Amino acid sequence: MSQQETIQDYHFASGSQFLESIRSSGYKNVARALAELVDNSIQAGASDVDILVSEKEVTPNKYTVNRVNEIAVLDDGEGMDSDLLRRALRLGDGTHFDDQSGIGKFGVGLPQASVSQAKRIDVWTWQNDIENAYHTYIDLDDEEWVKNMSIPKPEQDVEIPQKWKDTTSFPKDSGTLVVWSHVDRVNWKQGKTIYKNSEDLIGRMYRNWIHTDTEQPDASISLKIYNEETKEVDQTWKFQPNDPLYLMENTNVDLPEGVPDPMFEQMGEKIERKYQVTKPGEGTTEETVTLTFSICKPETRQRVDGTPAGAASHGKHAKDNMGLSIVREGRELLLDRSWTTKDPRNRWWGAQIEFGRRMDDIFGVTNNKQGADRLVEVANSDWEDYAEEGETTAETRERLKSEDFQTYVCLDLRQKIDEVIGELATKVEEIGEYNVDDTEDNDEDNRHEGTPERVGTAVTEERKEQGQTGESDEEEELSENEKEEEIQTRLEEQGLDERTIEEVKGDVVDYGLKFSFVEKPLASSQIFSVEPTAGSIIIGVNKDHLAYEELFSSLEFEDEEEFDEEEATEKLEAANMALKLLLEAWARMEDEESGETKHQLKDIRNDWGRVAREFLAQDQVPE
Structure with missing residues (x-):
């Protein structure tokens, strides 16, 4: 030293x-x-x-x-x-x-x-x-x-x-x-x-x-x-109890008249799996993992005053509780949605895995008690994913049991959970034939169903739940009147017509969208502007920029226009060309810079790409 x-x-x-x-x-x-x-x-x-x-x-x-x-x-x-x-x-x-x-x-x-x-x-x-x-x-x-x-x-x-x-x-x-x-x-x-x-x-x-x-x-x-x-x-x-199994009475779910409390019933007996867990210096103990499953009562899926069950308060509540509830020492770590699909019928059953603290290492419980990483990791895996060449499933199980006991336990439980969930899905179909009754969308909401605005709003909500906040979030708590007043003032100052202003008000206030698009001229060379307004983000597309003509307007079809395959192909090719040219323009701008600015542009490109991946992954957005 x-x-x-x-x-x-x-x-x-x-x-x-x-x-x-x-x-x-x-x-x-x-x-x-x-x-x-x-x-x-x-x-x-x-x-x-x-x-x-x-x-x-x-x-x-x-x-x-x-x-x-x-x-x-x-x-x-x-x-x-x-x-x-x-x-x-x-x-x-x-x-x-x-x-x-x-x-x-x-x-x-x-x-x-x-x-x-x-x-x-x-x-x-x-x-x-x-x-x-x-x-x-x-x-x-x-x-x-x-x-x-x-x-x-x-x-x-x-x-x-x-x-x-x-x-x-x-x-x-x-x-x-x-x-x-x-x-x-x-x-x-x-x-x-x-x-x-x-x-x-x-x-x-x-x-x-x-x-x-x-x-x-x-x-x-x-x-x-x-x-x-x-x-x-x-x-x-x-705080009131929120039971994703819906086996508890008097929880925080708003039950319409005629819907039973509790609205689910237990599916069969609880399943107990016992494992011999050895910890260095502590010896071997037998640990029990308990699986509990539930399924809705027939009355739960009946219409409420003519409204489909999925659109009623209890149906929406059940949709938010879809997944496997992972419970450690009586306290839920997380509700893991990777064990199920987005099929609306999956709201009508529940699943829970419960274990004690001596299983922490087996399941990969994080020190902030927010997850069980190893258990979640195998949600979409099978024995075949861990098999060596020529191995049967039985041989893979035996090898993992001795070589990788943690993975063996997680896969053993995954297999059982998957088996019961399959049975639950079948029984839900028997209770009520799948139709629009299981969706909560109404005609008013359908205006934006599947649009970029709706998808972006859903992704933003997920990011906010993960702690990613933005400037616009601060005004989400404004009253409806305050939001309408701010939108009116901001867009009037920009010279936008009353019809456009009313459409933006509807997007933000009536439909609760986080994003709204407007077309307007911008004084600078910007392709688009970003304006946090009234708890939303108004994106102004510069109609005076060449990118608007080559990319955005080239893909527009009027509702009454007869679909022409040849014209559609030409428009798609033109849009593809325009998009590539935009990427080339960015690449050249980045290439011409040096020093700290060059590094900043690269960082921005990386950040944008990371966020863009979440917005474009529409199949991951909850329905």
Whole structure:
């Protein structure tokens, strides 16, 4: 070691770079990150868990709106002593790793989830009266904290801010309060948006706790909005269970009159598969994996006041719950849609796989408890995919059982799940013949069915669920009148006619589309413009650009025009030529640049290509 080198120069983690990596740790959205804190509360025996959202007024444009300022999670669990609190904020220092049961294990949940959303994390916890609460923190805006990356010794003289006490009833004997401030990565900007986007997710994840008729300990999970200006709680919601098997009564599904509660029934007996799992240093244990399947009752698929079941509230709810529910220690990791197809009939059955924490390595459970990667990986695989040349299926099974036990277990379960799902699909056909009754589209919605605007809207919603937010998203919470006013003003200023303006209003306000196209002249050489407006993105196609004539207008056919194959071929060839010339123009522009600009153009091309792949993959867009 040279004289200038120190041990600190070779820390396993490198300060700010390490923290940036942790902050980008893959939580799909703020609801998923909050779930880590709720996990801790339930593990601590809490019966009440409050998600508290404080909002402040901001004016990002001409409208004043409320935006998330801070987020807190309060529980009445057993609390922590000083040492445990300090350890709880350290990555990998979990106290539940060797437990035989329970949600927690990995020791990264609280710190990793918290810094993925915020730069400042304060924690108060108490075991013998709130007046004796310990406090410590993480502060990524503090250069000294980042340099040392050490959790300060908990103190008992830091008061809990009064606003949190005003938001809810604080447990006196024991509990924990976690507060996120400097929330720079929260993807949903309002408390009601957080609730709207997490209502079904939280309800599914913790259905076995918040439903009163289950074997798990009872718990209540609520979300409350605190207004920083009025110093009052504006709204309160209590999360209701969301059961994708539809075997629970009194869940969050809106059941029309005549639809039974629960609306599904269990398909046969639960299936238990037992496996001998060996872990180094821990020996071999027999672990049980339980498969549960359900199918709708005949009454569930009957029309409701003349409306097809698929178009009714319960049918739409069931469509959102299509897939295999993967449940670990009673808590859902994810609802995996790769085990089924987009056939609308698949909403009328449910499937669940449930296992304990000792199967984590087998199924590839991620440390943020958002997935079971190895299990999901085999969803569309079969024994043949792993067979060596000349092997029979039986020989492949035996070889994998000894050589790759993890894959063997996943494939064994996949085979059984696939077998039962096939039976379910057949029974659903017997219950009711497939027809338009299973779709929720009506004549009004059909105006945009299959259009780029509808496809783009669906893909954008999926990207938002994954935490990819955009400038336009901030105005999605405007009222319909505010949206119409902004569209009217913006497009009138651009000289667009009233008919076009009304069509855009209809796209955005009436049909809920994220994208709307208008044709207009642009002063510059742009082929198109991008204008975030009223929660949507208006794309202006430059009708004065040669690309418009050669590409867009060349493919237009009037509705009353008789289809001419020769003319269609000519138009397609012209459009193909125009598209290739546009790509050549970009390539030449990139070729002529140098230095940083050249690198930026390449990065933009890569980013555009990645997003374009999602938009063009229409077969992956939920129907």
